[in-house]
Amino acid sequence: MAAALLEPALLRRLEGLALQVRRAVSGQMGGERRSRKRGQSVEFADFRNYTPGDDFRLIDWNAYARLDRFMLRLFVAEEELPLSLFVDLSGSMDWGTPNKAVTARRLAGAIAYVALAALDRVRLTVFADGPTSGGAPYRGRRAAAQLFARLQSFPVGGVTNYQRLVWPIARQRPGLSVVITDGLGDPPIDGALVALQRAQQEGAVLQLLAPQEIVPDWSGDARLKDAETGLEREFTATPLTQGAYVNALAQRTAQIERAAVRRGLRFARLSTDTAIDAMVQGTLRRLGLLG
């Protein structure tokens, strides 16, 4: 199943990567990720005074010899990283060549696989006019096939409604969130990004667009039909009107980027004609999301 979404060679290359967070996180289970908690690991974190009840195995006897006081050695706890993936599969994503929804699934799968390979916990949420849970959190590399199958099973369609994402986001434990969307919903994504900040989510917004919508490849008279709402309008494409569209799209992209940066999130605009490998190895590493 995994092979159907991502090629084995790509998966092998993804295994060498890991998700990166700027601050320590707390998970529910041990993992390979630094936690805000003090725990058992080889990485020294700090000293603190001994208080009765503390594990006396952690008393630093060398410090006692120098200071004549009991000092406890604290170590960084290593825990799992909770990764939340929000994938837009609204009607507008079923557009373009290569198809945006297909590319979004593949990109989400690649990011999820990196997390699963590092024993991080992955929660998948697909959204259009409302959120659809991707089931229980996935953990471990063996869960990848299950996650990929789940990703591919979601239908594409419906009207984008970012407001409906606010509540599922608010329930997230602090961790890493990645939103994959074309960002074209109306009203814009700002409300969801505020929710991410409040939920102490690090992460990124990845705007995925088809090359044909970045630069329209047609001109002349047409009846335009909205992929999500089905609304229609007569239109004449000229250099002037196409320029106006390109400007509007650029403004929407800039608006999303500004909102993301303001909420401490990273932002990247991706084109579906870029290979998944190049997106992951290039854009996402440059963004500091993967390392």
Add this chain to the structure above:
Amino acid sequence: MTFLAPAAAALALTIPAIVALYFLKIRRPTRIVPALHLWPNQIRDRQANVPWQRLRPSWLLFLQLLAAAVLVAAALQPALPAGAALARHSLVLVDASASMQATDLSPSRLGEARRQVNAVIDQLGPSDRMTIIAVGPTARILASVTGDRDALHRAVNEIKASNGPADLSAALILAAGLVRPGDDARAYLFSDGIVQPLRASFAAGLPFPVEYHRIGVSGENVGLTSLTVRTSAQARAAYLHVQNFGQQARSVSVEWRADSRLLDIRPLTLAAGQAQDLVLPVPADATSVTARLGGGDVFALDDSATAVAKTPRAFRVLLVTPGNVFLEQALRLRADLQIDVVAPAAYRPSAAYAMTVFDRFAPPTLPDGPVLVVDPPAGSALAGGAALGIGRVRAVDAGDQLLANVDLQDVHVARSQDLRASTFGRPLITSLQTPLVLVREEPYRRVLFGFDLHESDLPLRIAFPILTQNLSEWMLPPSVPSHSFHPDEPVTIVPEPGATTVSVIRPDGSRRPIAPGSIATFGDTDIIGAYTVEQVLAGRVQRSWFSVNLFSDSISQLKPPDRLTLPPTRTTSTQATHHGQLEIWPWIALAALGVVAAEWLAFHRGL
């Protein structure tokens, strides 16, 4: 406003056609887009293939309708009524006389006249015709009965001002010759009104009305109106007459030169209208004297004057008479004539005399050269018929230069030979009974008086010495003329017997050859200044001089009259004058081009 091509209004059908095209609806392919709200609400119908749709407001439609409307307007060739009333045949008389060189208007009066005439040409309708006549010392047709505007503009722009007067009479005669009876014609005179007096021949009127368009504003001018050199027993002196023709006092300087040597510069202040005479001694060796006014005014042509300072060469004249003190004294008034008087019996033909005067005597054969014969005896070849009783006398042509300043009002002749059958020449003075004085040009200039001077009171009148002077200077012009010539005035040049080459050197240095052997009339006197006549006589160069100056009070006074007395109109047909038309369609066509360009731009910008 009138339309020169009203049939072009049919082209207005294009306007509803354009609107109709916009009613047709386009068949548009459906395109699914991810987010319709990002696409601007722009629609434009480029092509129609489905009827019908609601008409949408569109910049393109507006511009196309505007372009069509403006093009139709241009095709109608609208024309605005212009100021001047034009006839079907406009006779434009442009004053090209000396006074039109005045610069009181920029660039000059002639330049302003050219501008105004060009404006009139632009108002010509498609069926209008125009004739352009330049009015100078002679009248010249520059464009004859044509509607070709380019040719008319060219003709007007080629007009150059002469240094001479404006012979309006000649121009009107010329114009009248171009108008057929019944023609709708009108003449437009663009002039400063400083023209020669009209001849009496216009009493019957002209077949067209004449409009006077005054050109010029100022009469402020100081000019030299006379410069002569007189020789007295002691010395020679130049007499200069300077006059301020303006209404304001002027300070000028007068610069004197003998040949090219500076003699003197004198400051001079003249009140409004004041004239002053200046006298300056002339060096004995000077050939010419030039006076020049400094200070500058609007008319440069009368600011310099030249006079010949050389003493005229003497001519020997033989007077054959039984005794005529009147004739002898009148001839002796010319300082350059040496008069030898002989009785008829003593007469022997001699080549030494430049002119011979026979009084009551005629030899069997007249000598070669100028001859004046008075009352030839009966039986001679020149004698007329039996004597007739004569009363008052009159001039055949009062404007004849040979009778200039000759007043025949109180002249009477008792008896005269009957010269009615004489073939001697044309009559100069006549009476009711018979011509009295005949003149001829060929082969030599000769004069025949049919009456004995003693049978008339003519010798007792002031007219006699003047007439004698005129006739003798006509027959035998002095080597240095006693007066200055006016520009374009013909000058008679009498080559010396035996002269091999004769030429005239003009003030600008150009040389004009003259055929030797006979009296010549030299007409290239359009430039003011000193002219030199060179004759080669047996290998020796002999020079004589004459000067050409403006010397015209009427021209120098410069002030254009508000009204000009023009001949009456002899109306032969209804004057169907119409206002000239100023065609504005080129401007409308230009605007149409602008609208079409805007439409093209709008189309490509996708408006």
